[in-house]
Amino acid sequence: MGPLHQAIKDLQCVTFKYLDNNGAEIERKLEPMGLFLKGYIWYVYGYCLTRMDIRVFRLSRIGELKILPEHFVRRDYTLQDVEKQFLNRADFKKVQAVLLFQPEMKTRVLDEFGFDQVLVNSDETMSLTTYFSLMERAVQKS
Numbered sequence: 001m002g003p004l005h006q007a008i009k010d011l012q013c014v015t016f017k018y019l020d021n022n023g024a025e026i027e028r029k030l031e032p033m034g035l036f037l038k039g040y041i042w043y044v045y046g047y048c049l050t051r052m053d054i055r056v057f058r059l060s061r062i063g064e065l066k067i068l069p070e071h072f073v074r075r076d077y078t079l080q081d082v083e084k085q086f087l088n089r090a091d092f093k094k095v096q097a098v099l100l101f102q103p104e105m106k107t108r109v110l111d112e113f114g115f116d117q118v119l120v121n122s123d124e125t126m127s128l129t130t131y132f133s134l135m136e137r138a139v140q141k142s
Helices: 003-010 079-089 103-113 135-139
Strands: 012-019 025-038 041-048 053-058 062-071 095-101 126-132
Touching: 003 012, 003 025, 003 041, 003 062, 025 053, 053 079, 095 103, 103 126
Parallel strands: none
Antiparallel strands: 012 025, 012 062, 025 041, 041 053, 095 126
16 A cells, blocks of 8 residues: 555645646645546545645655654545536636547547547547637647
């Protein structure tokens, strides 16, 4: 079991350095609540004692993780609450993109977007309409 998973299980606070979207390294102190996988990327969510709010952090951007001796009482938040909070904060209606995928990408497209968003065309290509908060997010390479 990894140290972050153990901290979640033992209700112990953690500190770490985090590389934000702009490439800046910031320090955070967190009451970690859970781990989740989304689009092949692992995340941790918890109550950030630096920002005094629920936050989500991508594991691949976390460095110098330290488990603190300080314990916490788990707050009444679920992963669904975190997703709702994120969607309420974000404005995904700024950039609309219509995406077209070749048939050999079917599995990956359905993994990423889900069956309910994807339209399979008569030539077996797939199309969908999605929204991004910034042009940079719409065209970023993964």
